Amino acid sequence: ARATDLGVSTGRFTGTGVQVDVAGTALAGVGGAVLVQSQAGVFLLARTSDAAFTAIDAVCSHESCTVTGTDGAVYVCPCHGSRYDRNGRVVRGPATASLRQFATTFNDGVVTIAL
Numbered sequence: 001a002r003a004t005d006l007g008v009s010t011g012r013f014t015g016t017g018v019q020v021d022v023a024g025t026a027l028a029g030v031g032g033a034v035l036v037q038s039q040a041g042v043f044l045l046a047r048t049s050d051a052a053f054t055a056i057d058a059v060c061s062h063e064s065c066t067v068t069g070t071d072g073a074v075y076v077c078p079c080h081g082s083r084y085d086r087n088g089r090v091v092r093g094p095a096t097a098s099l100r101q102f103a104t105t106f107n108d109g110v111v112t113i114a115l
Contacts, residue, residue, distance in 0.1 A: 003069030003076035011038030061097035
């Protein structure tokens with residue numbers, strides 16, 4: 001199966017976290033995911049239920065490419081095809097190390113990724 005490119009959202013760096021608006025993005029629906037670009041780095045953010053989200057580092061553990069693709073509930077790195085689940089665990093190599101996961105909170109349509 002071919003991966004599709006994730007939509008890109010701009011995150012607002014607050015000093016302690018990165019805030020991302022849900023409205024008008026793939027995050028508006030459960031199962032949706034986006035690539036978040038911010039001054040604090042790039043993150044993969046997915047909505048796993050009405051009020052729950054997962055956030056992981058978007059830098060592939062293999063050769064530091066930015067993971068930009070999605071195939072169902074799996075993130076796909078465009079460089080060598082490494083695949084990760086929504087929690088950052090390796091589903092298929094060549095990557096061997098999981099991606100770092102970050103805590104999230106959700107309030108008034110804004111997800112905050114805690115750094």
